[in-house]
Amino acid sequence: MNNPHRPLDAASDVVLFDMFGVIARHQSEAGKERLAALAGGPAPAFWDAYWGLRQPYDRGDVNGVAYWKRVADALGTAFDEARVARLIEADLASWSAVDDTMVTLVEELTAAGQPVALLSNIPEELAAHYEERHSWLKHFQVCAFSCRIGHAKPEPGAYRWCLEALGAEPGRVLFVDDREENIRAAEAVGVRGHLFTTPARLREVLRLSA
Incomplete structure (x- = not known):
């Protein structure tokens, strides 16, 4: 299994984010x-x-x-x-509330040259809603919306689609999600996983200063 604690290499590694429960909030x-x-x-x-x-x-x-x-x-x-x-x-x-702290974290990563991507279980109406309202989506090299890729987590095809779109080896991708089943599914195809709990803990994993 790939080591999830290996330091990221900004030149070749990708941080693949879940959206809801990580960058956007769950339902109020x-x-x-x-x-x-x-x-x-x-x-x-x-x-x-x-x-x-x-x-x-x-x-x-x-x-x-x-x-x-x-x-x-x-x-x-x-x-x-x-x-x-x-x-x-x-x-x-x-589903419309966003964690501005996490948006800032994504912006810091991209400013430092770290490639980032997004994998979200999201229906078309909600995907369009976010695209119309959130310019921070432009930071992601790939936005893998389940409604458009034909795969939804934890289906293995969702992760494989991202790997192909990114042209990345599984061990060069760190997947950040708040659901254990999605992390396990990513790790089953060789992707490194981080179970999201707080922005502060993710900063530690990514070695970003607060």
Whole structure:
């Protein structure tokens, strides 16, 4: 297995970032409450359907309208066009918060000549939302959005797609993600992994001064 603690070489190594839970924040409680209220019905059943049906949406197999129809079917109900539009809007809003501390860290890496890339499980509507609003995405050599590459973490194809797009050997890539299952999947294809906990800890791993 590759050593995740080996110092990075800015000339040849790449830091591959997850987005949600690392650079962007997970859903806010207020955002989650709004979504569940819009969907109606018991919240536990809603979240079971929301997450249970999410992978094909993230992978780009279905669009937002089809995804929310599947959620409605799972709940034994139906959403009209207006309700679907509101659900899509509320879903985008719930995933929209960004950690400015992490954006600064990415900018410091690129200023120091460190190549960076992005691998995110994200549906098309949310990918477009971020592209329209966040200029820091330009720092990434590759933005591997699951909806556009046909693979979603922890599927091995997601990591292999990134390696091919970057033209990088697996041991020359450090993958940063907040989910253990995604780190294990990356390491299974030879990519080095760092389980993200805090920006301060990541700075230590990357040997960046605070």
